Amino acid sequence: MTDQATPPSRPAKSRWRGWAVNILLIALVFGGVQWWKARPLAHGQAPALAGMDLAGQRLDLRDYRGEPVLVHFWASWCPVCRLVDGAVASIAEDHPVITVALQSGGPPEIRAFLREAGLDLPVIPDAYGEVSSRWGVAGVPATFVIDGDGQIRYATVGASTGPGLRLRLWMANRAD
Numbered sequence: 001m002t003d004q005a006t007p008p009s010r011p012a013k014s015r016w017r018g019w020a021v022n023i024l025l026i027a028l029v030f031g032g033v034q035w036w037k038a039r040p041l042a043h044g045q046a047p048a049l050a051g052m053d054l055a056g057q058r059l060d061l062r063d064y065r066g067e068p069v070l071v072h073f074w075a076s077w078c079p080v081c082r083l084v085d086g087a088v089a090s091i092a093e094d095h096p097v098i099t100v101a102l103q104s105g106g107p108p109e110i111r112a113f114l115r116e117a118g119l120d121l122p123v124i125p126d127a128y129g130e131v132s133s134r135w136g137v138a139g140v141p142a143t144f145v146i147d148g149d150g151q152i153r154y155a156t157v158g159a160s161t162g163p164g165l166r167l168r169l170w171m172a173n174r175a176d
Contacts, residue, residue: 041136041155046071046146049098049131051124054107054114059098059124061146068153068172069096070165071144073126073137076104076113080159081141087162088143089119095169100124102132102140147172 049061049071061069072088074081091097099121101110110125126132135144137157145154145168153172 040138041142041144041152041157042134043152043155046144046150046152047134049100049124049135051126051131054111054123054125059122061098062150064096064098064146065150066148067096068148068169069098069146070169071135071146072097072099073102073132073135073140073142074099074104075102075140076110078140082117083159084141084143085117085119087160087165089121090162091165091169092121095166098122098124100126100131100135102126102137103129145169145172 046061049059051059053059061071070088070091072084074085074088088097088099101123104110104113104125104127106127107125110123114121114123124131132138132142135142139157141159142155142157143160143165144152145165147153154168
C-alpha cells in the first residue's frame with residue numbers, strides 16, 4: 001500500500017481572490033474592446049438625423065429635444081443585430097427610439113423583414129450608408145443614447161442588453 005500525499009487545499013480566500021482578479025481582467029479586456037470598436041463613432045453633439053420612415057412620415061431627432069432618445073443602427077443581414085432587436089423593440093414601447101436600417105434594401109424589403117421578425121420600429125432606410133457615415137458607423141449594430149440637449153452620452157458597437165440600454169437612457173435622463 002502506497003501512501004500518496006494529497007496536495008494541500010487552497011484556502012477559500014485565495015480562491016476568491018483569484019476569481020476576482022480573473023473577473024477584473026475579463027472586464028478590462030471587454031471594456032477595452034468596446035472602447036476600441038466605438039472610437040470612430042460620433043461623439044459630442046449628435047449629427048443631424050432626419051428622413052422619411054417606412055410609412056412616409058418625417059422622422060427628425062430634433063423633435064425629441066428635452067428627453068433621451070435611443071438611436072439604433074442595424075441591418076437586416078446582420079445576425080448580431082437580431083440578438084438586440086427584441087430589446088430595442090421593448091424600449092421603443094416606452095422611450096423614444098429611432099432606428100436606421102443600413103444597406104438593407106428599400107422600404108418594401110425593410111417592411112418585409114420587420115413583419116417576418118415581428119418588429120414594429122420607427123425606421124429610416126439608409127440604403128447607401130450616407131446617414132451611417134455621418135454618425136461614424138462602420139459596423140452594426142451601433143447604438144447611441146442622446147440626452148435631452150442633443151448630446152451623445154453613450155455609443156456602442158455590438159450587442160447590448162435591454163437592461164444595459166435602459167440604464168444608459170436613465171443615466172442620460174439624470175444628466176439633464
